[in-house]
Amino acid sequence: MPVSNNTEGRRALITGITGQDGSYLAELLLELGYEVFGVVRRASTERFERIDHLRDRVNLLHADLLDQSSLNRAFAEAAPVEVYNLAAQSFVPTSWSEPVLTAQFTGMGVTRVLEALRQTCPEARFYQASSSEMFGKVQESPQKESTPFYPRSPYGVAKVYGHWITVNYRESYDLYACSGILFNHESPRRGLEFVTRKITHTAARIKLGLASELRLGNLDARRDWGFAGDYVRAMWLMLQSDEPDDYVIATGETHSVRECCEVAFAHLGLDWQDFVKTDDKLLRPAEVEFLMGDYSKAKRQLKWEPEVSFNSLIEMMVDSDLASLTERRR
Template sequence: MKTALICGVTGQDGAWLALLLLSKGYRVVGTSRDAQIATLTKLDLLGVRERIELRSMTPTDFRSVVQTLIQVEPDEIYNLSGQSSVGLSFQQPVETLESISQGTLNLLESMRMINKSIRFYNAGSSECFGDTGDLAADELTPFRPRSPYAVAKSASVWSVSNYREGYAMYACSGILFNHESWLRPARFVTSKVIKTVNRIAQGSGEQLQLGNMDISRDWGWAPEYVEAMWRILQQEKPEDFIIATGYTASLQEFVALAFAAHNLDWRDHTRSDASLLRETDIRISRANPQKARERLGWQATLTMPDVVARMVEAEKLLSQRAAPCQVEPAPASLLR
């Protein structure tokens, strides 16, 4: 039985990855800064909370990281921790940089000291590329970060590359483009859209307020993307990979489909809010995931319309539940 350490197990990707690795027979250990008070709702919804070992670890505290690696003795580490919001990174640039780049460096250095044979996956981001226009970014496209979050993610990817080349360690980054599911918190625009549209369909009378709806992204389905993370660590040689669908669509298209799923016209219920605009927002994001198809044998089967349909279905089901004292697992139909 392999042991996997998931740093940031309480987030969307961490929860889906825990579910996947448990299905593959792994012993799964998940970390949070304070496991005793961490919000474990996502793990509860996927029905995995009682099947994983939870530990407190602060990635920015080197001693905490070293102690955790010595105690857990992992075969694989998945680094999904750190501040995860692009928008929030403008308000908290220092915390963003420290939690992502310093946290990654502490994990790498701890591995180098304790056990260089551990396989390490690092969560990169399409934000690292900045605005590439009509160019579909691949693994050789230069980074041009345009937010504190993107700067931090770029530094973490470069650190991984440095340790891989300098110390012959099995360290890789998955440069993931946007990937969503019904586990996304409401501060993410996709979840905000789905939840607001569902309330409007129920008669709330509110308006969906958005910034620039002309932005375009490559949106995929998160449960498929964690499969790619696992495959990256099963290769003979460590390499970085772009993980994406290869299909780019505008936010306006996303919004229109969400309203159409409720038989509503988005133009009747949406308005622009200038306060939500960002000066350095990326206009368009395109990806070329050819290397992942060829080397990993991985290809996304769900694109943006499928993502919208699944998130709408999940929101309808989950919003109909009475608020329980204890979170119950989601219906089996949503665990895919």
């Protein structure tokens, strides 16, 4: 990975720092010598598990994507040279039950972040977390930066808005603003509600005798799955380029939910077919059947490539879940 010699002392602001991507990105930026600020929502119960090991090295500021004035204050206090907008309502099934809230956080929230940037630190470089879910009912395969969007969920629709408002602010206000169209990226820090982590965690529980079955929806859905640690490196590289641009970040491979089950259970010496049951209640109202990204532009211009394979990723997650569950039983 190319590392700039001018990163020491830079100030970076991350919205969504307590999430999977935010925690990996914070680690990377700290390794590169940045002073890291993270935006968190004020809540009666704070959940900082993913960044507990970083709490004494990052500066946390309270702000909310629904409140413009709080964002302005946080940006003014941090005075960042780089801003990474990773905050969103990011679970696709929830976007069906809470479509308006998803639109506010995942769509309009991007506008508020961009406004805070424009009003307080317009020279800062901006990264927007776009999503492969914007492609939805895919119009071509593999999907690249020029592939038309056809979102199939309120989440995907909100992400399309966030993507285009970023392009609009870049072209209207001459901001350095990039969007990373990231395909599915996973890790041991992935939320338990997401299918890969649901599979690895439940497989580990079954291995330990803590569960007897795993219920899933569409086993034939295919995704381009990569490692979150690889993908945050791509985010950083985007903001080191001379000119802002948008990039697909993916592995160029596709795997089914069924394959994910096969790898996870086999790693534990189990046959997935003995434990996995399909449940129609877990099917999406409008399914996204197939996603696979073409990351050739990122490879060519950013010199970025994924490093962790699909099998290694799933096995990494299984090992982590097995270790944490075993530790809790002691």
